[in-house]
Amino acid sequence: MMITGAAGGLGKAFAAECASRGWNLYLTDLAEDSLRPLATGMERLYGVEVRIRPCDLTDPAARAALWEDVARQGVCFHGLVNMAGIEHEGSFVERSVEELLGIVRLNVEAMVEMTRRIVQFRDPARRLLIINASSLAGYFAIPMKAVYAASKRFVLDFSKALHEELKPGGVTVMALCPAGLPTAPRCIRGIEAQGFVGRLMALNVGDVAAMTIEHALAGRAVYVPGIFSQFILMVGNLLPERVVAAVLNRRWRDRGQPVRHTLSIPVSSTSEVMTSK
Amino acid sequence: MTANHDLTGKTIVVTGATSGIGRAAVRELAGRGAWVLGVGRSPERCREARDAILAEHPDARLAFAVADLSSQRQVRKLACEIRERVLAEGGGKIDVLINNAGVVPGWYTATEDGYEMQFAVNHLAPFLLTYELMPLLQAAPEARVVTVSSSSHRGARIRWGDIMHRRYYHCLLAYKQSKLANVLFSAELNRRLGPASRVRAYAADPGLVNTEIGQKHTSGFIEWFWRQRRRRGATPEQGAKTIVFLASDPSVRGSDAVYWKDCRPLPPSRYAQREDVAARLWSLSERLCGISWAG
Numbered sequence: 001m002m003i004t005g006a007a008g009g010l011g012k013a014f015a016a017e018c019a020s021r022g023w024n025l026y027l028t029d030l031a032e033d034s035l036r037p038l039a040t041g042m043e044r045l046y047g048v049e050v051r052i053r054p055c056d057l058t059d060p061a062a063r064a065a066l067w068e069d070v071a072r073q074g075v076c077f078h079g080l081v082n083m084a085g086i087e088h089e090g091s092f093v094e095r096s097v098e099e100l101l102g103i104v105r106l107n108v109e110a111m112v113e114m115t116r117r118i119v120q121f122r123d124p125a126r127r128l129l130i131i132n133a134s135s136l137a138g139y140f141a142i143p144m145k146a147v148y149a150a151s152k153r154f155v156l157d158f159s160k161a162l163h164e165e166l167k168p169g170g171v172t173v174m175a176l177c178p179a180g181l182p183t184a185p186r187c188i189r190g191i192e193a194q195g196f197v198g199r200l201m202a203l204n205v206g207d208v209a210a211m212t213i214e215h216a217l218a219g220r221a222v223y224v225p226g227i228f229s230q231f232i233l234m235v236g237n238l239l240p241e242r243v244v245a246a247v248l249n250r251r252w253r254d255r256g257q258p259v260r261h262t263l264s265i266p267v268s269s270t271s272e273v274m275t276s277k
Numbered sequence: 278m279t280a281n282h283d284l285t286g287k288t289i290v291v292t293g294a295t296s297g298i299g300r301a302a303v304r305e306l307a308g309r310g311a312w313v314l315g316v317g318r319s320p321e322r323c324r325e326a327r328d329a330i331l332a333e334h335p336d337a338r339l340a341f342a343v344a345d346l347s348s349q350r351q352v353r354k355l356a357c358e359i360r361e362r363v364l365a366e367g368g369g370k371i372d373v374l375i376n377n378a379g380v381v382p383g384w385y386t387a388t389e390d391g392y393e394m395q396f397a398v399n400h401l402a403p404f405l406l407t408y409e410l411m412p413l414l415q416a417a418p419e420a421r422v423v424t425v426s427s428s429s430h431r432g433a434r435i436r437w438g439d440i441m442h443r444r445y446y447h448c449l450l451a452y453k454q455s456k457l458a459n460v461l462f463s464a465e466l467n468r469r470l471g472p473a474s475r476v477r478a479y480a481a482d483p484g485l486v487n488t489e490i491g492q493k494h495t496s497g498f499i500e501w502f503w504r505q506r507r508r509r510g511a512t513p514e515q516g517a518k519t520i521v522f523l524a525s526d527p528s529v530r531g532s533d534a535v536y537w538k539d540c541r542p543l544p545p546s547r548y549a550q551r552e553d554v555a556a557r558l559w560s561l562s563e564r565l566c567g568i569s570w571a572g
Binding site (some may be wrong): 007009012013015016017020034037038040041042044045204205206207209210 | 348349350384385386387388389390391392393441442443444445446564565567
């Protein structure tokens, strides 16, 4: 099982979930330093074999090198959990072009390549599971997260299409669409900044990882964890798009302020830009 | 009830030393003349605690080391640092190790080793640190390992099927399990060391104390719960009493008891006294830390 973004909160939860099922792991993330203790922990706790491979997935050359290594080592996979992703919250005009393209490179470009390659290096005797991290944000056009939300929309549609296309070949492709999860102190602050609603939507990543694998094994195309998120989705689908965008804009402007403070992005000017459009 | 035994010449290590019970214990022990090495997670808080205690006890012999006990790498690095400093300044032995640091995150959180935060910080860190410092403890004429447990251990069981509480995590259940592990660890350590050993382990129940535990990185109901709970709690100084007592009182040595509350021995829960459970937890903990006490 290959897991990208393995050292992140959700990545670690997936590593533990997969290892607890007796699956061997191939973990990748930016820094080797963060992968090694995780690998040792998983080996000790679950007795599985763990390989680690640091890789900057935004860099096409680094991705190519990773797959060359895979070919050389003769590893074959029965799954890919694509958790690597970045998010930059805040005004579009205050982000540098590099930052914005970085989101597309990792969330879109790397996602496509990893999905394509894992099929090439699959274990032919087993069913292949591919789990791609989309987001609840993938369902909506979200002001202040325009590029991020659109990149997650890409992941969502991409995964849904591949789900049908690859089904006959014994491949299950599933998009995971979580709301904000309490993984890092910054995320927890973000959840608290959203008040009651944020807290209602927060789920334990251990449960999310376990349920995600169960849904993928059951052959689902999309999994939205949490009853509250599913409810939001239902309501969001009933309302006209323009109304949803307006509501989201207000929500992020009003309640998101403390979060943006911690990221030290000035807000006042941005909301003017948004409304004057 | 606690006599103020002079502790000059004693070397004492305390984790979680920058706030709550740990800080109160450091103040008291250093005030009585012991050389105290406190461990904290943040350099600023260590400095702040050090300055505050020195303001009260200008002659106190005090040192602080920074480590994040959720990381086994850092626990090992900390042990090396403690070893060096104890050899240089602390007389080359540790008389008392106080495993006090504890956390209660509101959500399931994995450490860098992929373990659940409470199990890692509240149980595995003391287990590993005690192992690493055992040679220094054995170098003292008689040494004590005091691990801060809680009456929360009552009613808890070890969740063998999912010891990391990945599924259906509830911070209070994970907390209860970790405090139960503290009692099982202390009892098993004594069994393994044998009655003739110069080192003895104790689990201290500080009672309900008004500290910041349960309020860092939690929110909503959980934070409210701990806030209500701590309202009825005693001051950190009162909470530190049993710990200081176990660390300093000569009469403790005469008792076989493991679990202490209000400076008196008290039987822990029946489950906490089970030797089979303690032995099983011990070998699992060895595996998770990659160590073997026998060898």
